[in-house]
Amino acid sequence: MNLADNILEAMKTVLPQGGGFLPLHEPVFPGNELAYTKECIDTTFVSSVGKFVDRFEEMLADYTGAKRAIAVTNGTAALHMALMLAGVKAGDEVIIPGLTFVATANAVAYIGAVPHIADSEEKTLGLDAQKLDAHLSEVAEVRNGECFNKETGRRISALVPMHVFGIPLDVDGLLAVCEKFSIPMVEDAAEAIGSFYKGKHCGRFGKIASLSFNGNKTITTGGGGAILTDDAEMADLCKHLTTTAKSPHKWEYFHDMVGYNYRMPNINAALGCAQMEKLDEILASKRKLAEKYATAFKDVEGVRFLTEPQECSSNYWFCTLVLEKGFEGDRDSILEATNGAAYMTRPLWTAMHRLPMFENCPRTDMSVAESLEKRVINIPSGAGIVGV
CATH class of the missing domain: 3.40.640.10 (Type I PLP-dependent aspartate aminotransferase-like (Major domain))
Structure with a gap:
């Protein structure tokens, strides 16, 4: 299988199937x-x-x-x-x-x-x-x-x-x-x-x-x-x-x-x-989802699941995949395969220096941002996926 197929199969081990289109991040209202x-x-x-x-x-x-x-x-x-x-x-x-x-x-x-x-x-x-x-x-x-x-x-x-x-x-x-x-x-x-x-x-x-x-x-x-x-x-x-x-x-x-x-x-x-x-419960659900993703993608070659740094705790607002360098060309096929399977995924924002209103602004070398822009994909991240 190619990388798009491998990523889709890994997502299927975590996400519900057959329930219609799954949004990237749907709100949950579990309380008052x-x-x-x-x-x-x-x-x-x-x-x-x-x-x-x-x-x-x-x-x-x-x-x-x-x-x-x-x-x-x-x-x-x-x-x-x-x-x-x-x-x-x-x-x-x-x-x-x-x-x-x-x-x-x-x-x-x-x-x-x-x-x-x-x-x-x-x-x-x-x-x-x-x-x-x-x-x-x-x-x-x-x-x-x-x-x-x-x-x-x-x-x-x-x-x-x-x-x-x-x-x-x-x-x-x-x-x-x-x-x-x-x-x-x-x-x-x-x-x-x-x-x-x-x-x-x-x-x-x-x-x-x-x-x-x-x-x-x-x-x-x-x-x-x-x-x-x-x-x-x-x-x-x-x-x-x-x-x-x-x-x-x-x-x-x-x-x-x-x-x-x-x-x-x-x-x-x-x-x-x-x-x-309900914030603590929502965060716990999102962390549980992130842990499932981390396990699912651990052995998928060509991609890493973005995790929190040491001594830090992330809310995992958006669960994120970062393609390894050399796999940039697979991004769009991954987006097509996952969205086609009713799992909403999206790429990273267009970098600010490439937008017409900010293209002449002062800036540093932007080589890393330009590389990441081609390699980052967000995957379904809502707290309701695993339940609150």
């Missing part, structure tokens, strides 16, 4: 989702006012260990706000991975800043700290406690690592780069709820971080995101800005800053509260 959303409808508190928003924020802060969590409309809004609060300004550069969902780059562009695109490493698919260090040593300089790109003259005002598919990346290595070059870290933990790096929740290492609760995430609020920070003043400003910067008053509408209508609706937060109550 219906009761909480019905309460919102019964009380008419479905929009940005209601008890579930505050409760969801408290649950997120408690689970992640952050001092504050601010719930917003989606993960992109969360990252946009996090970058603003970290001090990113129009005309700055922000270091982002080339291998990320486009929202990471878009959030930078919303501010009028420029993505500075960096390469990834094979082990986690995350930013390569050593390669970034070498690159910045050539093109950057620190002046008065801030980093500048010598080639463009622009300030490099943030570094945004993204934990790809919930796999914790090399946080220590990137923190060392941030310290060396005086660049604040803004973590894109959109895919990493329930993932831990050396015992600490992802999103807790930078100045501020963002989460996402889109419909295909580990837990969902339908659409939604959150900002995490330990800075109380920053959290208060975040809450103010994301609620249109309206000054508190019983009836008057006075806004003292340019604000954003980013507040999460209560009905979405109600879903989030119910999901948080």
Whole structure:
């Protein structure tokens, strides 16, 4: 058999058969989702006012260990706000991975800043700290406690690592780069709820971080995101800005800053509260599925199942196959065979530097990202596959 056939056979030992098309990541609602959303409808508190928003924020802060969590409309809004609060300004550069969902780059562009695109490493698919260090040593300089790109003259005002598919990346290595070059870290933990790096929740290492609760995430609020920070003043400003910067008053509408209508609706937060109550069970189901996949693919030549690094715990948001070098040409036949067998699979995103709006951005050598783009396949990953 060829590689596509071998991969399909391995998947069949793990996944259900004959039940119709199996999505890549279908949400599960095993708890109080219906009761909480019905309460919102019964009380008419479905929009940005209601008890579930505050409760969801408290649950997120408690689970992640952050001092504050601010719930917003989606993960992109969360990252946009996090970058603003970290001090990113129009005309700055922000270091982002080339291998990320486009929202990471878009959030930078919303501010009028420029993505500075960096390469990834094979082990986690995350930013390569050593390669970034070498690159910045050539093109950057620190002046008065801030980093500048010598080639463009622009300030490099943030570094945004993204934990790809919930796999914790090399946080220590990137923190060392941030310290060396005086660049604040803004973590894109959109895919990493329930993932831990050396015992600490992802999103807790930078100045501020963002989460996402889109419909295909580990837990969902339908659409939604959150900002995490330990800075109380920053959290208060975040809450103010994301609620249109309206000054508190019983009836008057006075806004003292340019604000954003980013507040999460209560009905979405109600879903989030119910999901948080079952998060440990959802994570356990996803880990069980990942372990089954790891066993199934252990002896399949030409492919490896992506696993968490030592001292880390992944949520295994998306279970991921990485084809070995030399098997790039098999990717599309694998996608055709698996989708044809009613198992949804998909390739990696197009690398950011190959998108037309970001192709002229400054960047490192991107050889690893370009290679991985041709070799990464996501396979069905929902918690409901093995049951919650």
